[in-house]
Amino acid sequence: MKLRIRGVEFHYPARPVLRGISLEVRGGEVLGLVGPNGAGKTTLLRCINRVLRPRRGTILVGKDDVGKLSPRVLARKIGYVPQASPHGFPATVFEVVLLGRRPYVSWAVSPRDREVVAEVLTLLGLEKFCNRDFNELSGGERQKVLIARALAQEPEVLLLDEPTSNLDLRHQLEVLGLVRSIVKEKGMAAVMAIHDLNLAARFSDKLAFLHRGKIHDVGEPAEVLTQENIRSVYGVEALISEDSGIPYIIPLAPIGAHPSPLPSGPSQKASVKCRCD
Amino acid sequence: MRRYRGLVVLALVLGLAGAVWGMPPQGQGLLRLVDSAGRVVELPQPLERVAVLNPPAAEILLALGVPEAVVGISGTIARKPELSPYAHLPQLARSAHGEPDLELVMELSPQALITYGTHPAVDVEELAKALAPAAIPVVGIDAWRLETLHRDIFLLGLMFGRLERAAELIVFFHEAWEAALGAIPAGAEGPRVYAEHHGGRAFGPGSEWHRLITLAGGENIFADAPVPYFDADPELILERDPQVVLLDARGVELGYGVTDPAAAEVYIAEVTARPGWGLLSAVQERRVYLISPSIGSGPRKVFLLPFLVKIFYPGIELDPEGWLSRYHEEWLGVAHTGIFVWPEP
Amino acid sequence: MAGTLRPRGVPLEGLPPAEAYRAAAARKALFLFLALGAVGGMALVATAVGGARLGIGEVARALGARLLPFLELSVPRSDLAIVWHLRLPRIALGILAGFGLGLAGAAMQGALRNPLVSPFTLGVSAGATLGASLAIVAGFGLVGAGRYVVMGNAFLFAMGACLIILAVGKLRGVSPESFILVGIALTYLFGAATSVLQYLAEEGDLARVVHWMFGSLAGASREAVLTVAGVIGMAFPFLLKASWDLNALAQGDEVARALGVNPGRVRMAVMALSSLIAATITCFTGLIGFVGLVAPHIARLLLGTDHRYLLPGAGLLGAGLLLAADTVGRTLFSPLVIPVGIVISVVGAPFFLALLLRRRRAIWR
Numbered sequence: 001m002k003l004r005i006r007g008v009e010f011h012y013p014a015r016p017v018l019r020g021i022s023l024e025v026r027g028g029e030v031l032g033l034v035g036p037n038g039a040g041k042t043t044l045l046r047c048i049n050r051v052l053r054p055r056r057g058t059i060l061v062g063k064d065d066v067g068k069l070s071p072r073v074l075a076r077k078i079g080y081v082p083q084a085s086p087h088g089f090p091a092t093v094f095e096v097v098l099l100g101r102r103p104y105v106s107w108a109v110s111p112r113d114r115e116v117v118a119e120v121l122t123l124l125g126l127e128k129f130c131n132r133d134f135n136e137l138s139g140g141e142r143q144k145v146l147i148a149r150a151l152a153q154e155p156e157v158l159l160l161d162e163p164t165s166n167l168d169l170r171h172q173l174e175v176l177g178l179v180r181s182i183v184k185e186k187g188m189a190a191v192m193a194i195h196d197l198n199l200a201a202r203f204s205d206k207l208a209f210l211h212r213g214k215i216h217d218v219g220e221p222a223e224v225l226t227q228e229n230i231r232s233v234y235g236v237e238a239l240i241s242e243d244s245g246i247p248y249i250i251p252l253a254p255i256g257a258h259p260s261p262l263p264s265g266p267s268q269k270a271s272v273k274c275r276c277d
Numbered sequence: 278m279r280r281y282r283g284l285v286v287l288a289l290v291l292g293l294a295g296a297v298w299g300m301p302p303q304g305q306g307l308l309r310l311v312d313s314a315g316r317v318v319e320l321p322q323p324l325e326r327v328a329v330l331n332p333p334a335a336e337i338l339l340a341l342g343v344p345e346a347v348v349g350i351s352g353t354i355a356r357k358p359e360l361s362p363y364a365h366l367p368q369l370a371r372s373a374h375g376e377p378d379l380e381l382v383m384e385l386s387p388q389a390l391i392t393y394g395t396h397p398a399v400d401v402e403e404l405a406k407a408l409a410p411a412a413i414p415v416v417g418i419d420a421w422r423l424e425t426l427h428r429d430i431f432l433l434g435l436m437f438g439r440l441e442r443a444a445e446l447i448v449f450f451h452e453a454w455e456a457a458l459g460a461i462p463a464g465a466e467g468p469r470v471y472a473e474h475h476g477g478r479a480f481g482p483g484s485e486w487h488r489l490i491t492l493a494g495g496e497n498i499f500a501d502a503p504v505p506y507f508d509a510d511p512e513l514i515l516e517r518d519p520q521v522v523l524l525d526a527r528g529v530e531l532g533y534g535v536t537d538p539a540a541a542e543v544y545i546a547e548v549t550a551r552p553g554w555g556l557l558s559a560v561q562e563r564r565v566y567l568i569s570p571s572i573g574s575g576p577r578k579v580f581l582l583p584f585l586v587k588i589f590y591p592g593i594e595l596d597p598e599g600w601l602s603r604y605h606e607e608w609l610g611v612a613h614t615g616i617f618v619w620p621e622p
Numbered sequence: 623m624a625g626t627l628r629p630r631g632v633p634l635e636g637l638p639p640a641e642a643y644r645a646a647a648a649r650k651a652l653f654l655f656l657a658l659g660a661v662g663g664m665a666l667v668a669t670a671v672g673g674a675r676l677g678i679g680e681v682a683r684a685l686g687a688r689l690l691p692f693l694e695l696s697v698p699r700s701d702l703a704i705v706w707h708l709r710l711p712r713i714a715l716g717i718l719a720g721f722g723l724g725l726a727g728a729a730m731q732g733a734l735r736n737p738l739v740s741p742f743t744l745g746v747s748a749g750a751t752l753g754a755s756l757a758i759v760a761g762f763g764l765v766g767a768g769r770y771v772v773m774g775n776a777f778l779f780a781m782g783a784c785l786i787i788l789a790v791g792k793l794r795g796v797s798p799e800s801f802i803l804v805g806i807a808l809t810y811l812f813g814a815a816t817s818v819l820q821y822l823a824e825e826g827d828l829a830r831v832v833h834w835m836f837g838s839l840a841g842a843s844r845e846a847v848l849t850v851a852g853v854i855g856m857a858f859p860f861l862l863k864a865s866w867d868l869n870a871l872a873q874g875d876e877v878a879r880a881l882g883v884n885p886g887r888v889r890m891a892v893m894a895l896s897s898l899i900a901a902t903i904t905c906f907t908g909l910i911g912f913v914g915l916v917a918p919h920i921a922r923l924l925l926g927t928d929h930r931y932l933l934p935g936a937g938l939l940g941a942g943l944l945l946a947a948d949t950v951g952r953t954l955f956s957p958l959v960i961p962v963g964i965v966i967s968v969v970g971a972p973f974f975l976a977l978l979l980r981r982r983r984a985i986w987r
Contacts, residue, residue: 051879075882082877089872089927094643099873102866103882114640121639130639476829499957508959510673510952511840512704527826552843553703
């Protein structure tokens with residue numbers, strides 16, 4: 001078990017956000033964290049990599065208690081991919097990814113460091129960008145660079161905060177596909193906070209519903225993606241369907257409101273073909 | 278020397294001309310004159326209640342014997358011990374710079390307000406406009422520029438009906454100058470001089486100090502400077518090796534009423550400790566002099582010339598202190614006390 | 623490459639990533655060496671020129687008389703004094719002050735993630751001005767005697783401002799925005815106090831305060847040079863060591879934390895060191911603005927944003943700028959000396975504007 005979260009509680013000064021979260025993620029597994037805004041997805045991620053200190057609970061990476069590790073050592077174990085990067089001073093893509101080696105570097109850049117960065121760039125198909133200014137890339141390419149940076153940390157655990165929220169359709173699929181295959185290949189445990197349920201269902205090995213600071217349900221997507229869960233967590237009436245073993249949902253209407261008409265055909269039963277391929 | 282006699286005559290003529298032009302019929306009416314700022318001003322006669330903001334004008338009025346005509350002053354006048362006869366009067370402003378408290382002035386309701394005419398920090402026109410509603414004319418009488426001192430003295434004499442005394446004062450100043458210039462040994466070569474004012478800047482051609490240094494026979498090492506006040510290159514000071522260094526001492530405790538030279542010593546020590554200054558002839562021969570503000574500016578700058586002559590030609594028969602003490606005692610009517618140049622030449 | 627150091631022969635795009643990076647890094651290091659050499663060369667030239675009519679030969683003899691005493695050169699004492707007591711200290715202080723301001727500026731910009739800050743942003747300039755004004759106008763000095771009063775006061779008040787800000791940071795949170803805002807507030811506050819002093823000041827004192835604010839190297843002396851060198855020598859290794867942390871900070875506090883950096887601590891340490899450098903320099907030279915803002919910018923254009931190269935690069939550029947400005951200021955209008963702060967502003971501001979207008983790509987948001 002690569003990542004163990006037990007009984008984590010977190011409060012902001014005014015209000016409690018996470019109450020007794022317990023999760024487990026294996027190596028090679030992607031855990032999709034879903035739930036409405038404000039449910040605490042980002043907060044949980046921040047507790048895992050110790051940006052925030054939980055009031056209660058322990059988080060273990062392998063055998064190590066995250067709370068007891070120094071920030072530097074922790075950064076060697078947990079890689080974090082933020083939602084976006086501030087548009088700041090210009091830097092080359094290589095330099096941005098090289099930052100991921102910071103937990104290992106004190107001053108000079110060793111050949112190993114350069115090797116790791118080059119490897120990671122190749123893995124994500126970014127070699128041709130290595131000397132370009134990071135700010136000049138498109139959103140999708142930038143997101144890949146951020147993932148590359150996290151991977152350059154050679155972590156055991158990968159945390160991703162909304163990796164696809166600013167991406168177009170193609171890049172959404174590319175990025176998530178890459179994450180899934182890399183995580184499997186390297187045996188990392190990944191936790192991905194994501195708000196698109198369908199993408200989450202498709203690219204996660206497990207799904208966890210976070211609702212009002214608690215884990216509402218966790219399990220394989222096919223098991224957990226149910227109408228009742230959607231009803232309780234989102235307050236939405238939805239249709240659940242399946243294609244090639246992958247579940248997908250079609251939201252219909254918020255509970256208590258009139259159902260909005262479907263874009264095609266009058267049938268309300270599930271047989272709408274998914275076009276995302 | 279002859280130049281100055283001519284100047285005195287010219288000043289007399291100017292003064293009389295102004296007087297004739299503006300002199301009203303006996304006893305009452307208006308006096309019309311042209312002030313230091315070139316403005317035509319009409320003043321009631323006789324003037325018995327005036328406000329004075331600039332110390333040089335106040336000083337001249339004291340010398341002319343009409344201090345009782347002054348009913349309002351400025352803070353700087355009140356703080357000058359040699360102008361003590363005025364000290365008890367109401368203060369209308371902190372100094373002549375900027376604007377006085379207009380309400381206080383109007384409340385006091387003098388017949389006229391005297392201030393600087395051509396000082397950069399004073400806008401006489403604005404002040405006149407501000408006081409016009411109260412019918413208080415503003416007269417600009419500098420009394421701080423040497424080149425217009427005679428005329429200013431005459432204007433004041435004219436305004437207060439003391440023309441004769443004004444003429445005597447001018448003659449007195451003129452005699453002091455004559456004595457100083459006459460004491461310069463014939464054919465003597467004056468020293469190389471470096472003069473610095475309180476901001477740390479050097480005096481160049483166009484400044485009064487430069488003029489006085491040259492008149493006294495000295496050679497300003499920066500006679501080639503293009504401007505009157507500037508930061509001098511310390512390398513050139515070393516290279517040109519002045520034999521006398523003059524420091525304009527505003528901000529250091531020296532002058533009328535100061536009898537302890539300690540502060541002056543400290544300042545001189547600091548200056549002579551500058552890098553490389555130990556090599557200067559002036560420092561080695563101890564000819565670094567601090568000139569007090571009492572004679573560094575204002576009407577008593579007239580006496581700066583005798584002091585400079587005494588500094589430049591050691592051992593000559595000249596008593597600048599004597600002239601100054603006569604001025605203090607016989608003209609201003611105050612005790613002569615204080616150190617005016619340190620070290621004493 | 624984020625920077626204009628492109629090689630003539632080898633297109634970077636052709637190289638594999640690791641090699642390309644190494645090549646670029648080597649080029650940056652080369653540039654730094656060349657810059658160091660250039661500053662050294664400028665120092666030699668500056669030693670040879672000046673108001674006094676000393677030819678190069680006489681200057682060389684004056685240098686040799688002290689450096690190579692076995693040659694037993696006879697040199698006029700005034701020449702020795704001019705070269706060793708006036709020119710060399712001034713040149714040394716110019717280089718050190720420029721280096722310090724450039725370095726501190728680059729570090730500050732990195733720590734606060736903002737290209738508009740300078741080493742004076744945390745109220746250091748306002749504090750130093752207030753301290754100097756208090757000493758000059760009110761004769762009120764907390765430390766020192768005689769001419770040291772002004773220096774000591776300037777330093778104390780400058781560091782006082784910095785400490786206030788750091789204390790507020792500890793209490794209220796260490797985001798860049800909060801530091802900058804408090805810095806601005808303090809600048810206004812101290813500025814107001816200074817204005818009051820200036821209003822009440824007599825003519826002579828006022829002139830001295832204004833003169834102090836211009837920023838000049840006229841106060842260069844052995845002690846000034848040694849003190850500034852000491853402070854920079856102590857701070858420089860620390861700042862260099864923090865380069866990686868500054869690189870990480872540029873990506874955001876959250877990311878930096880995820881990479882193992884403590885943003886708050888790094889920020890405070892860097893700001894404290896930068897302010898210390900700036901305060902030390904200021905108490906000897908008065909306010910020399912602009913260098914701390916512009917040298918990092920130009921260095922960034924040439925060297926990119928890796929602080930391991932940027933910090934020394936900004937320092938060297940600052941040194942070169944200040945030395946050039948002072949040399950021009952003291953030779954162009956002889957016998958006048960134009961204070962270096964004025965030369966820098968007059969020449970630098972339009973130059974910087976031109977630089978900004980030419981680059982199409984925004985350097986920041």
